[in-house]
Amino acid sequence: MSTPAVEVGHYQEHHQSFFERWFMSTNHKDIGTLYLCFSFLMLFVGGSFAMLIRAELFEPGMQLMQPYFFNELTAMHGLVMIFGVIMPAFVGLANWMIPMQIGAPDMALPRLNNLSFWLLPFAFILLLSTFFMPGGAPAAGWTMYPPLVLQGGESIAFLIFSIHLLGISSVLGSINIIATILNMRAPGVDLMKMSMFCWSWLITSFLVIAVMPVLSGAVTMVLFDRFFGTNFFNAAAGGDPVMYQHVFWFFGHPEVYIMILPAFGIISEIVPTFARKPLFGYRAMVYAIACIAFLSFLVWSHHMFTVGLPLGAEVFFMYATMLIAVPTGVKIFNWVTTMWKGSLSFETPMLWAIGFIVLFSIGGFSGVMMALVPADFQYYGTYFIVAHFHYVLVGGALFSIIGATYYWLPKWSGHMYSGFWSKLHFWSSVISVNVLFFPQQFLGFAGMPRRIPDYNVAFANWNMVSSIGGFWFGATQLIFVGVVIHCVFFSRAKASSRVWEHAYGLEWTLPSPAPHHSFTVPPVVDDSQLVQTGATAH
Amino acid sequence: MSQPDDGQPKPSVDEALRAAERRKASARRTAWIIAGIAIAFFVASLVHGHLVGISNWVPPH
Ligand SMILES: [Cu+2]
Numbered sequence: 001m002s003t004p005a006v007e008v009g010h011y012q013e014h015h016q017s018f019f020e021r022w023f024m025s026t027n028h029k030d031i032g033t034l035y036l037c038f039s040f041l042m043l044f045v046g047g048s049f050a051m052l053i054r055a056e057l058f059e060p061g062m063q064l065m066q067p068y069f070f071n072e073l074t075a076m077h078g079l080v081m082i083f084g085v086i087m088p089a090f091v092g093l094a095n096w097m098i099p100m101q102i103g104a105p106d107m108a109l110p111r112l113n114n115l116s117f118w119l120l121p122f123a124f125i126l127l128l129s130t131f132f133m134p135g136g137a138p139a140a141g142w143t144m145y146p147p148l149v150l151q152g153g154e155s156i157a158f159l160i161f162s163i164h165l166l167g168i169s170s171v172l173g174s175i176n177i178i179a180t181i182l183n184m185r186a187p188g189v190d191l192m193k194m195s196m197f198c199w200s201w202l203i204t205s206f207l208v209i210a211v212m213p214v215l216s217g218a219v220t221m222v223l224f225d226r227f228f229g230t231n232f233f234n235a236a237a238g239g240d241p242v243m244y245q246h247v248f249w250f251f252g253h254p255e256v257y258i259m260i261l262p263a264f265g266i267i268s269e270i271v272p273t274f275a276r277k278p279l280f281g282y283r284a285m286v287y288a289i290a291c292i293a294f295l296s297f298l299v300w301s302h303h304m305f306t307v308g309l310p311l312g313a314e315v316f317f318m319y320a321t322m323l324i325a326v327p328t329g330v331k332i333f334n335w336v337t338t339m340w341k342g343s344l345s346f347e348t349p350m351l352w353a354i355g356f357i358v359l360f361s362i363g364g365f366s367g368v369m370m371a372l373v374p375a376d377f378q379y380y381g382t383y384f385i386v387a388h389f390h391y392v393l394v395g396g397a398l399f400s401i402i403g404a405t406y407y408w409l410p411k412w413s414g415h416m417y418s419g420f421w422s423k424l425h426f427w428s429s430v431i432s433v434n435v436l437f438f439p440q441q442f443l444g445f446a447g448m449p450r451r452i453p454d455y456n457v458a459f460a461n462w463n464m465v466s467s468i469g470g471f472w473f474g475a476t477q478l479i480f481v482g483v484v485i486h487c488v489f490f491s492r493a494k495a496s497s498r499v500w501e502h503a504y505g506l507e508w509t510l511p512s513p514a515p516h517h518s519f520t521v522p523p524v525v526d527d528s529q530l531v532q533t534g535a536t537a538h
Numbered sequence: 539m540s541q542p543d544d545g546q547p548k549p550s551v552d553e554a555l556r557a558a559e560r561r562k563a564s565a566r567r568t569a570w571i572i573a574g575i576a577i578a579f580f581v582a583s584l585v586h587g588h589l590v591g592i593s594n595w596v597p598p599h
Contacts, residue, residue, distance in 0.1 A: 108565035175572045179565040209576045217583025232587050243590050247583055521554070 023118075026110035027516060028095045033412075034117050035092025036405075040481075042084035042124065047474055049077035054470035060457050070453035071139035072131065078142030079159075082259065083166045084124055086393065089401045090262040091116075091173050094201045097408065098177060100507040100514060101195045103186025103523045108179040116173040123165035130155035141451060143248060144219065146233035146241050150226050157227065160219045167212040174205035186506075188525030192286070195505050195530070196279065199286050200265025203293045207254045207261070210297070215251040218244060242307050249300035257296045259393060260360075261289055263400035264331055267353050269505070270407050271335050274350035275342030276502040281334040288327035288334075295324045305376045314373045321371035325364070332361060347500065348422040352403030355430045359395025363388055366441065384444025390437045399429075402480065409487055410495035414513030417487035425479040432476055435469030504529060 025031050053073050056064050065073075095113065099106055107113050130137040135153020138144065149156060181202045185194070194202075222244070224230040231237035233244045264285075272279045279285065301309060301317040309317075335357055344350070366388040370379045379385060402425075410416050439462035448459045455463065495512040506529060510518050 108562070109569060112569070171573075171576045175569045175576075178572055179568040182568055183561050183565040209572055210579055213576045213580035214583040217580050217587065220584065221587045232590075240590055243587065247587065250583075 024114070026106070026114055028099050028107045028110070028113065029412075029514065029516065031107075031113050031117050032092045032095030032097075035088045035095060035120075038117075038120060039085045039089035039092060039401075040484075042080055042088070043477070045128070046077050046080035046085055047477065049073045049080065050470065051474050053077065054467040056453055057455070057463050058467040059464065060455055060460050062454055065453070067453045068136060068139060071141075071451065072137040074451050075138050075141050075144075076127070076131075079127065079138075080124070081393070082142065082255070083163075084120075086259045086397045086401070087170060088120060090201075090204075090259070090397075091170070093197075093262065093266070093401070093404050093408075094173075094177055096412065097507060098180055098198055098201060099184070100510060100518055101198050101505055102181065102184060102189050103506050103519045103525060104180060104184035105517060105520050107176050108184050109176045112172055113176055116169050116176065119165045119169035119172075123162040123169065126158045126165070127162040130158050133158070143252070144222065145248075146222055146225065146244050147235075149222060150233070157223065160223045163219050164216055167216040170208050171212050174208040177201055177205045178209075186519065186522040186525055188527075189506070189530070192283070193527065193530045195265075196268035196282070196285055197262070197265035200261045200263075200268075200289055203289050204258050204261045207258050207293055207296065211251040211254040211258075214247060215255075218247040218251065221247075242304070245304050245307065246300065249303045250297070252303060253300045254293075254296040256389075256392070257292060259397045261293065263356065263360075263397050264289060266400045266404045266407075267335060267356055268331075270349045270353040270403055271338050273407075273500050273503045274345055274347060274353075275339045276344075277338055277342040279334070280337040280340075281330070284330055285334055288330040291327040292324060295320060295327070299324065302371055302376070305373050306380045318371055318373045322368060325368050328364060332357060332364075348417075348419065348426060349403050349407035349500075351423060351426045351430075352399050352406060355426065356396060356399040356403060359391055359399060359430075359433065363391025363396060366391065379444060381449055382444035383440045383448045383450055386450050387437050387440035387444055390440070394437070395433055402429075405484070407500075408507075409484065410499040411507060411510075411512050411514055413488045413491075414495055414511075415487050415491035416493035416495050416499075417483050417491060421479055421483045421486075425476060425483060428476040428479065429473060432469050432472035436466055436473050437469070439463075439466045439469075506530075 021030060022034065025034070052064070053070070056062075056070055095107065098104075133153065133155045135155055138149065138156055138159045139152055140149035144159070181194070181198055185191075221230070221232040225232050225234060225239070231239040233239045233241045235241055268279055268285055299317055299321045301313060302321045305314060305317075335353075346354075366384065370376045370385065370388065406417070406422055443459055443462050443466070446459065448455055448463075497511045498508040499512060500508075506519075506523060506525065507514070509523065509529065
């Protein structure tokens, strides 16, 4: 088919050197691959910190490291996993899938896209280099509360600069996603017929735009307090350390939705495919995401119930937080209802999606528990909190990213992966993740504080169980590496264009692997290709 | 290519180029507006810190 318009987007395809293709790339698929590979690498960096933490906590007493180094590990584990793994992985998925799902040739601003990615490696070189500096890496937790964070070494300047870079990177990435979705949709892809993954990312982008600059502002004030003699957070000079927590959590709570809304989008893609039914309540799903995003700006002080807020504020933030359970419940209900009486089949992506729904619900329930102010006085600063956010971030966000990889990998690579090994990966992960995090809830109830390298012997048994689960879960992820490498480089099983029998959406109209440039001419879209709307029940 | 061939007339090169240009210009406009919002949030967080700081400020002795 040689229509003249094909030439419009046809440039530089076949004569790119390795350097040009990967370092100078403006192609959304290549940049998506870079993001995904980078986050995969960082998963093992952050994961190795977690393994060291669990090794030290295997038994009471100090075995392996100095206490200060343990503190460095907990802080860096959080920073790497949040900013280096979960966020870049979702941006990588957005890069790959959004243009293909809306029938666009590429992202709206391809060179900006290149910049967004390449800020990341430099930011993390800065951040990780702090381990080798005199005074060590930042050790005051990923939340960087003053005054503690001001008492560390000079490496905090590197931490803050790397957070500035990460903030610029994710803001530019979000600008690109918004510009793409609002301007590049093919005729027929109306907003209310768009895939749930695109919807979730459109709304997430606005969260990023609103809160990453606020994090930058907060750490900028920390930088000035530490090096330039200001007293924003210095109580001795009339500053207010609690103000840092307000500004930080105004960022921090929407941040947790930045890490879970794209996961909601992914699950809403996978479940209808393997239930062989349109998504139940498409509009309700869109409104629920928008509602969660809006409420996320009104709940930040639930991270600060114990700092001495006025009673009225505590009550407001308690009810506002519990309110979020309503739209979240709508989503869980609609996924389950989509499966209800469907012709279910349990291919690998579906297993991860169901794993997500169960584990995320466990994490969500413990979230509602700690929203209760009086109860939170008991939970605050304990392993119960640690268990909660690992259920939503590992069982939730990470499971959805792995599920998305298994869902779209055949489309990316053109090959099928091993069903046996990918399912083994799932079952081993879903069992070990519970061995790892479920006992932490018991430890939290019993009062074990987070961020400590040593603990009372009363906590010994469950810590050992948790550590065993941790090593098991960590080792299991090596299966993932093997499955992906085998699929991309060695698999002989060719994938068809519509990889999954009942998969709908424009990406499945493209061949597998997806061509380097797709939709150089806007496709002619009719509703039957956009099953998400429920317009056509097959 | 990969698009479904529906037998409808295809746009000419000129038309397609113009449409692409229009989209690009519109995307740039969107990008600047959103960037403005991001910068506003950054400045607002600093102003907030500044104002809270000023109201509590104790002169150094
Ligand atoms: Cu929160």
